[in-house]
Amino acid sequence: MPIPILHCDRNSKDQFSRFLSGAREDLSTATTRILPILEDVRTKGDAALLSYTERFDGIKLSHVTIDPRTIQTNIDPKIKEAFLRAKTNIEAFHLAQKRESWSKVIDGNRLGVKFTPVPSLAVYAPGGKALYPSSVLMGIIPAKIAGVPSIQLITPPQKEGIPEILIWLAQILEIDQIVTVGGAQGIAAAAYGTESVPKSEFIVGPGNAYVAAAKSYLSGQGLIGIDSPAGPSEVCIIADGSANPKWIACDMLSQAEHGEDSSAILLTTDSNLAKQVSEELELAFVERPKRLEMKQKAIYENSSILVFPNLEDCIWFSNELAPEHLEIQTKDNEAVFSKIEHAGSVFLGPYSPVAMGDYISGTNHILPTARGSRIYSSLGVDTFLKRVTFQEVTKESLETLYPFVKLMSELEGLDEEHGTSVKVRTEGHK
Amino acid sequence: MPIPILHCDRNSKDQFSRFLSGAREDLSTATTRILPILEDVRTKGDAALLSYTERFDGIKLSHVTIDPRTIQTNIDPKIKEAFLRAKTNIEAFHLAQKRESWSKVIDGNRLGVKFTPVPSLAVYAPGGKALYPSSVLMGIIPAKIAGVPSIQLITPPQKEGIPEILIWLAQILEIDQIVTVGGAQGIAAAAYGTESVPKSEFIVGPGNAYVAAAKSYLSGQGLIGIDSPAGPSEVCIIADGSANPKWIACDMLSQAEHGEDSSAILLTTDSNLAKQVSEELELAFVERPKRLEMKQKAIYENSSILVFPNLEDCIWFSNELAPEHLEIQTKDNEAVFSKIEHAGSVFLGPYSPVAMGDYISGTNHILPTARGSRIYSSLGVDTFLKRVTFQEVTKESLETLYPFVKLMSELEGLDEEHGTSVKVRTEGHK
Numbered sequence: 001m002p003i004p005i006l007h008c009d010r011n012s013k014d015q016f017s018r019f020l021s022g023a024r025e026d027l028s029t030a031t032t033r034i035l036p037i038l039e040d041v042r043t044k045g046d047a048a049l050l051s052y053t054e055r056f057d058g059i060k061l062s063h064v065t066i067d068p069r070t071i072q073t074n075i076d077p078k079i080k081e082a083f084l085r086a087k088t089n090i091e092a093f094h095l096a097q098k099r100e101s102w103s104k105v106i107d108g109n110r111l112g113v114k115f116t117p118v119p120s121l122a123v124y125a126p127g128g129k130a131l132y133p134s135s136v137l138m139g140i141i142p143a144k145i146a147g148v149p150s151i152q153l154i155t156p157p158q159k160e161g162i163p164e165i166l167i168w169l170a171q172i173l174e175i176d177q178i179v180t181v182g183g184a185q186g187i188a189a190a191a192y193g194t195e196s197v198p199k200s201e202f203i204v205g206p207g208n209a210y211v212a213a214a215k216s217y218l219s220g221q222g223l224i225g226i227d228s229p230a231g232p233s234e235v236c237i238i239a240d241g242s243a244n245p246k247w248i249a250c251d252m253l254s255q256a257e258h259g260e261d262s263s264a265i266l267l268t269t270d271s272n273l274a275k276q277v278s279e280e281l282e283l284a285f286v287e288r289p290k291r292l293e294m295k296q297k298a299i300y301e302n303s304s305i306l307v308f309p310n311l312e313d314c315i316w317f318s319n320e321l322a323p324e325h326l327e328i329q330t331k332d333n334e335a336v337f338s339k340i341e342h343a344g345s346v347f348l349g350p351y352s353p354v355a356m357g358d359y360i361s362g363t364n365h366i367l368p369t370a371r372g373s374r375i376y377s378s379l380g381v382d383t384f385l386k387r388v389t390f391q392e393v394t395k396e397s398l399e400t401l402y403p404f405v406k407l408m409s410e411l412e413g414l415d416e417e418h419g420t421s422v423k424v425r426t427e428g429h430k
Numbered sequence: 431m432p433i434p435i436l437h438c439d440r441n442s443k444d445q446f447s448r449f450l451s452g453a454r455e456d457l458s459t460a461t462t463r464i465l466p467i468l469e470d471v472r473t474k475g476d477a478a479l480l481s482y483t484e485r486f487d488g489i490k491l492s493h494v495t496i497d498p499r500t501i502q503t504n505i506d507p508k509i510k511e512a513f514l515r516a517k518t519n520i521e522a523f524h525l526a527q528k529r530e531s532w533s534k535v536i537d538g539n540r541l542g543v544k545f546t547p548v549p550s551l552a553v554y555a556p557g558g559k560a561l562y563p564s565s566v567l568m569g570i571i572p573a574k575i576a577g578v579p580s581i582q583l584i585t586p587p588q589k590e591g592i593p594e595i596l597i598w599l600a601q602i603l604e605i606d607q608i609v610t611v612g613g614a615q616g617i618a619a620a621a622y623g624t625e626s627v628p629k630s631e632f633i634v635g636p637g638n639a640y641v642a643a644a645k646s647y648l649s650g651q652g653l654i655g656i657d658s659p660a661g662p663s664e665v666c667i668i669a670d671g672s673a674n675p676k677w678i679a680c681d682m683l684s685q686a687e688h689g690e691d692s693s694a695i696l697l698t699t700d701s702n703l704a705k706q707v708s709e710e711l712e713l714a715f716v717e718r719p720k721r722l723e724m725k726q727k728a729i730y731e732n733s734s735i736l737v738f739p740n741l742e743d744c745i746w747f748s749n750e751l752a753p754e755h756l757e758i759q760t761k762d763n764e765a766v767f768s769k770i771e772h773a774g775s776v777f778l779g780p781y782s783p784v785a786m787g788d789y790i791s792g793t794n795h796i797l798p799t800a801r802g803s804r805i806y807s808s809l810g811v812d813t814f815l816k817r818v819t820f821q822e823v824t825k826e827s828l829e830t831l832y833p834f835v836k837l838m839s840e841l842e843g844l845d846e847e848h849g850t851s852v853k854v855r856t857e858g859h860k
Binding site: 224361382 | 452454508509511512513515516518519522523526527532534536537539541543544546547548549559561562563564595631632646650652654655676677680681683684686687688718720721725763767770771772773774775776777778779780781782783784785786787788789790791792793794800802803804805806807808810812816817818819820821822823824825827828831833834835837838839841842843844846847848849850851852854855
């Protein structure tokens with residue numbers, strides 16, 4: 001039961017349409033279950049947080065927050081070195097994204113854009129088996145560079161205490177408060193604010209269905225901003241005969257390792273490569289059997305190798321797919337990349353496996369999924385910056401432009417007050 | 431029954447908290463009513479559009495689209511001149527927002543950002559009494575500058591035909607298709623696509639509650655991107671004793687002219703100015719009685735003059751309010767503006783009434799409302815650009831960084847495949 005190899009062209013809709021459904025996790029059941037939790041936290045504050053934490057996590061908290069600065073940590077220096085190297089690279093890539101406010105004179109008036117940060121952010125870090133400390137770096141560093149003045153970390157409590165690595169990351173990232181409440185109640189605490197938890201206007205970071213449902217619902221209410229709606233992780237690989245089939249198989253499995261609903265799509269012009277990759281996948285299942293069932297389900301059921309007649313068609317399909325991760329391993333990667341319109345994060349050439357961007361190279365790994373990169377971007381400094389536009393009109397320009405404003409506002413039935421507000425100013429001060 | 435004048439400081443929560451509720455229009459009733467319409471359009475396409483248009487608009491259409499290039503228009507040259515001047519200024523301001531892709535070497539690897547446009551856009555233009563041709567310029571020009579390849583206009587059909595001004599604007603903006611279907615069915619047509627209407631990935635523009643509910647619901651489903659959630663229009667004015675009370679009153683009324691739920695908040699340090707503005711408002715109601723009831727309701731019920739002890743407090747309150755429009759009319763406008771963090775569009779000095787930005791100066795008038803400017807920006811070129819991040823890792827850097835990736839992925843339980851995908855590449859090609 002190897003990975004499906006499909007021979008396609010742009011008209012093979014019946015073959016590939018299922019990969020273009022952009023299906024997201026259905027959050028409706030989770031949403032129904034979290035609504036009373038949100039309401040409880042909104043009305044009862046900390047008391048609700050303590051009660052839900054006892055009920056869902058089996059933990060009796062005395063406080064819902066901790067100050068990481070007060071806690072000793074003992075992290076392996078090698079681990080520290082790895083995270084510090086990642087931090088340096090992520091900081092460098094995101095610093096390059098910072099934007100300067102500007103103004104220019106247009107039709108006699110000074111117009112401009114001032115960039116200001118969102119006022120506050122909460123970064124959610126899942127606990128237990130899904131402990132992703134790297135996501136903490138990815139969520140917090142862009143916000144710090146944007147200048148967000150208030151940042152807190154939210155993570156579920158653990159019987160053995162909050163993981164040391166999270167405490168240490170909070171310390172080096174200068175986060176002064178960790179909210180030790182998980183799930184929808186943790187998200188609600190940040191969105192509404194409680195006695196101990198300041199309200200956050202923005203919430204990002206991965207989480208389970210209840211966390212995702214809470215973020216999505218509260219964002220729909222206009223109460224918070226969030227990273228783009230989350231779905232299963234996916235990679236698309238465009239490769240020709242010059243690519244290494246073993247490396248490609250490894251990259252597909254690295255995606256499959258995230259979960260059985262993950263997906264890896266290889267687009268190639270080379271039937272031979274397709275066959276070799278399929279064989280390498282089978283070999284890998286024998287050689288590295290950890291999480292085998294999950295990986296096989298992801299590869300056999302949600303992944304595929306699509307063989308197209310030419311690279312143009314591979315590129316066309318990739319743009320339709322708008323993948324979260326895109327690897328390009330061809331003879332001329334720049335030529336292929338120049339035609340890529342929609343992708344979260346792109347990995348060029350044989351030595352750029354997705355894992356490099358997941359952890360260390362400096363790009364962000366919080367990315368739009370489920371075809372979201374057609375309209376959304378990865379998390380970055382821009383996520384946390386707003387464009388405040390401004391203008392200073394001169395008396396002379398106001399007088400020149402008044403007749404136009406009058407005509408346009410008349411046409412829209414707004415001439416009485418809109419027109420007058422300009423007209424009175426042409427009549428002299430006081 | 432003059433406008434309320436409230437003497438406040440930062441602790442007067444009971445006085446000003448109602449202005450900080452950020453209440454949006456409640457769309458739940460509208461959402462319930464539109465869901466079957468959306469589903470009908472999704473499953474039945476054009477047939478559903480024709481049937482709803484007959485039912486809701488009383489118009490039997492033969493086609494749901496028109497090609498504006500095939501229609502003669504006869505617009506007053508003076509109106510043309512006004513819109514062309516606005517177009518030139520809006521284009522200049524938005525061209526200045528265009529961004530260049532870039533890359534730089536970080537830790538041995540080339541990392542960068544490539545900006546690409548969203549693939550498609552539909553701009554909704556309401557019909558009937560709420561005909562805002564200026565919004566068509568505001569929605570389409572930034573998208574054209576971003577390079578969005580497919581743009582269509584959606585507007586309800588009219589018994590007397592689509593307004594000539596919209597046809598002419600479509601012509602000068604080089605829009606080749608107008609969808610003549612209004613309301614939720616028009617939005618659904620663009621979001622799902624039908625036989626005649628290509629799917630749009632992004633939908634912007636003002637509309638009634640059904641339009642707003644459809645946009646909001648479909649955006650929540652991840653199906654389309656939208657401009658920020660809409661609410662009633664509002665202005666905040668920071669003014670000291672140097673400001674002209676009559677001009678301020680006119681600016682407040684210009685906001686009130688939008689609807690009875692509109693709001694105008696004057697923040698001042700000067701009790702005398704407060705009194706004079708209140709008197710000017712009363713005078714204006716006598717002098718300009720058009721739409722009197724609506725304007726009075728907006729001013730008396732939803733607006734207020736807040737007198738603070740100092741400008742710092744006015745600025746603090748304005749940042750809490752995060753107004754859609756902010757006017758600053760003080761002795762030192764730059765000093766005040768330098769402390770402004772959250773506002774949609776800012777108007778500096780005595781000659782910058784909001785109406786100038788509404789129509790002609792060049793800034794965008796599609797803005798976040800209901801305190802949304804704490805996290806959202808005005809419509810701009812960035813709205814339609816995505817940041818596609820990319821990286822090209824070198825063999826040398828991959829080898830140097832592999833030990834870090836190994837440690838970090840082990841910590842996250844993803845070492846088998848993530849680690850291997852990097853490791854195999856350190857072992858030589860093929």
